Amino acid sequence: MKTDKQTWPRRMKSAVAGAVSGWLGREIQLTDGDFWRGWLGNNFSGQRVTVHSTLQLSTAMACVRLLSEVISTLPFGLYEKDKNGTPIAASDHQLYYLIHTQPNADMTASTFWQVFMASMLLHGVARVEKRMAGRTITSLIPLVPECISRRRIAPGVYEWHYNDPILGTSRVIAPANQWEVPAFTLNGVDGLSPIAFGANVFGAALAADKASAETFTNGLKSPGLVMMDSVLKPDQREDIRQHVDKVQKTGSVMVMEKGAGFQQLQMNPQDAELLSTRKFNIEEICRWYRVDPSLVGHGGKDSNWGTGLEEKMTWLVTLAMRPWAVKLEQAIRKDLLRPEEKRRYYAEISLEGLLRGDSKARAAFYSQMVQNGIMTRDECRRLENLPVHGGQADALTVQSNLLPIDQLGLGADGATQVRQALNAWLSQDKVTEQ
Numbered sequence: 001m002k003t004d005k006q007t008w009p010r011r012m013k014s015a016v017a018g019a020v021s022g023w024l025g026r027e028i029q030l031t032d033g034d035f036w037r038g039w040l041g042n043n044f045s046g047q048r049v050t051v052h053s054t055l056q057l058s059t060a061m062a063c064v065r066l067l068s069e070v071i072s073t074l075p076f077g078l079y080e081k082d083k084n085g086t087p088i089a090a091s092d093h094q095l096y097y098l099i100h101t102q103p104n105a106d107m108t109a110s111t112f113w114q115v116f117m118a119s120m121l122l123h124g125v126a127r128v129e130k131r132m133a134g135r136t137i138t139s140l141i142p143l144v145p146e147c148i149s150r151r152r153i154a155p156g157v158y159e160w161h162y163n164d165p166i167l168g169t170s171r172v173i174a175p176a177n178q179w180e181v182p183a184f185t186l187n188g189v190d191g192l193s194p195i196a197f198g199a200n201v202f203g204a205a206l207a208a209d210k211a212s213a214e215t216f217t218n219g220l221k222s223p224g225l226v227m228m229d230s231v232l233k234p235d236q237r238e239d240i241r242q243h244v245d246k247v248q249k250t251g252s253v254m255v256m257e258k259g260a261g262f263q264q265l266q267m268n269p270q271d272a273e274l275l276s277t278r279k280f281n282i283e284e285i286c287r288w289y290r291v292d293p294s295l296v297g298h299g300g301k302d303s304n305w306g307t308g309l310e311e312k313m314t315w316l317v318t319l320a321m322r323p324w325a326v327k328l329e330q331a332i333r334k335d336l337l338r339p340e341e342k343r344r345y346y347a348e349i350s351l352e353g354l355l356r357g358d359s360k361a362r363a364a365f366y367s368q369m370v371q372n373g374i375m376t377r378d379e380c381r382r383l384e385n386l387p388v389h390g391g392q393a394d395a396l397t398v399q400s401n402l403l404p405i406d407q408l409g410l411g412a413d414g415a416t417q418v419r420q421a422l423n424a425w426l427s428q429d430k431v432t433e434q
Contacts, residue, residue, distance in 0.1 A: 044200050044203065044204070045200065045203035045204045045206065045207040046203070046207070047203040047206040047207050047210070049195060049199040049202045049203045049206065050195070051122050051123070051146075051195055053202075053206060054122070054195050054202045054206075055122075056206075056209075057202065057205050057206065057209065057281075057285065059205070059281070059282045059285040059286065059296055059298070060202065060205075060285050060289075062296035062297065063121075063285060063286060063288075063289035063291045063296055064118055064121045064122065064289070066291060066295060066296060067117060067121060067289065067291070067320065067321075067324065068113075068114045068115075068117035068118045068121060069114055070321060070354070071113060071114075071117050071321065071324055071325065071328075071349075072109075072110045072111070072112075072113035072114035072116075072117060073110055073353065074325070074349050074350060074351065074353040074354070075100070075349070075350040075353045076099045076100050076109060076113070076347065076349055077089060077096070077100060077347065077348050077349075077350065078090045078091075078093055078095055078096040078099065078100070078345060078346075078347050078348075079345065079346055079347075079348060080093075080344050080345050081344055081345075081346075087346075090345055093345065094136055094137065094138075095137065095332075095336055095337065095345075098137065098139070098140055098336075099332060099336075099347065103139060103140040104131075104139040104140055104141055105139065107142075112140065112142060113328075115142045116128070116142055116181075116328075117324065119142065119144075119145060120181065120182075120183040120191065120324075121183070121194065121289065122193070122194065122195055123145040123146070123191070123193050123195070124182065124183045124184065124185075124191035124192045124193035124194060124195075124196075125145055125180060125181065125182050125183060125190070125191035125193075126142070126145075126180070126181045126183075127142075127143045127145050127148060127160075127178070127179070127180050128140050128141060128142050128143060128178075128179040128180075129141040129143055129162070129173050129177055129178070129179075130176075130177045130178070130179055130336075131177070132176070132177060135338060137336060140179070143160075143162055144165055147162055147163045147164070147165055148160050148161070148162050148163075149161045149163075153175075156189075157175050158175065158178070159172060159173070159174065159175065160172065160173035160178060161173075179331075179335050179336070181327070181328070181331045181335075183327075194288055194289070198288050201281070201284045201285065201288060202285070204281060204284075205278075205281035205284070205285060208277045208278050208281055209278070212278065226240055226244065226260060226261070227260065227261045228260050229260070240260075243255070279298075282296075282298045283298075286298070290319060290320050291316070291320060292312045292315065292316065294312060295312060295316060317351055317354060321351060321354075322351065325349040325351060328347075328349060329346070329347045329348055329349055332347035333345070333346050333347055352365070366380045366383075370397065371397075371398065371399050372398065373396045373397060373398040374396075375396075376393065376394050376395060376396055376397075377389070377393040377394075378390065378393045378394040379394075381393075
């Protein structure tokens with residue numbers, strides 16, 4: 001029998017081999033969280049935390065789906081400024097088609113942006129290959145960050161080696177064809193992976209799920225004690241254990257002899273604080289992704305209906321959606337437009353697209369925009385995919401009671417307007433005609 005001293009080097013060698021498997025031939029960076037977790041250990045909970053294991057947590061999956069799917073369904077547009085600075089939809093530009101309709105042969109724009117956002121939320125960075133025809137971008141191909149190894153060829157310039165997990169091939173991606181957008185970053189270049197930095201939080205949640213699953217595997221049956229008034233032989237103890245197991249599985253009557261008794265131990269998930277622990281883990285994961293727990297199906301004492309839910313939706317759009325939208329808009333302008341185009345064109349993600357499922361809010365928005373002379377009725381009809389009418393429907397209008405004071409009295413009913421204004425000021429019920 002080998003001593004522990006003899007087997008330790010072999011175990012250590014096996015652990016090291018397992019940690020570096022899959023990384024051979026690749027350049028290891030400080031941001032390669034999976035490698036360093038495998039080399040230095042996992043986390044305080046002892047669970048191995050990876051992207052795939054994290055997505056097995058329902059809260060993590062719900063947060064990633066919520067943010068990525070909402071962003072991916074918003075209208076992406078490209079606009080051009082005319083000589084007066086007025087924005088005009090640049091629908092004839094090649095980039096407009098890529099970011100709004102179809103970025104590559106395999107994906108719609110919605111699918112592409114969902115993959116793009118999920119990569120940022122899980123890996124801390126999104127990497128895309130730009131396929132070019134001359135100076136024109138013809139397609140955008142999202143890449144799996146885990147399958148990229150980088151080689152520095154100049155200060156701030158990297159060559160990507162990509163092991164395509166779908167095609168099973170490897171190719172080199174030149175700097176001119178790279179598009180990299182970091183999520184939360186400390187140096188402006190490298191994005192911090194939530195999975196790597198939140199390993200303790202996600203690991204604790206995985207450990208709690210494992211403990212809960214083991215509890216339910218036992219059918220929520222707590223252990224018990226069989227008490228005898230005499231000393232038993234080993235074979236007698238085993239017979240009693242088998243008898244008790246059989247009774248628990250079949251639900252039949254337990255038969256005890258010689259003054260034996262059975263006492264059930266009171267041990268359930270609440271006593272073990274599993275339920276409170278799992279509830280706390282939900283809130284912890286939501287905190288990492290800046291999502292209110294109620295928006296991923298976790299109820300609380302606060303209101304989840306009416307004005308309470310409305311305020312939470314406003315909070316989601318303002319503090320969670322808008323930062324991502326601005327980051328994407330600026331990244332598109334920085335990396336996908338040619339230098340001479342950056343002064344004329346810009347990308348914009350319309351957060352108003354969230355009103356598409358709320359008819360009441362959409363009607364109130366249109367009403368305010370038209371009554372205050374910000375949008376015409378035809379512009380509102382275009383947003384509703386309705387045919388325009390032209391004429392007065394394409395003119396800016398305001399409410400008549402908001403006319404400037406020097407406009408009172410003008411027009412066919414000018415005398416009536418003056419009379420109504422004086423009545424309102426003097427609070428008179430009736431004006432005597434002279």
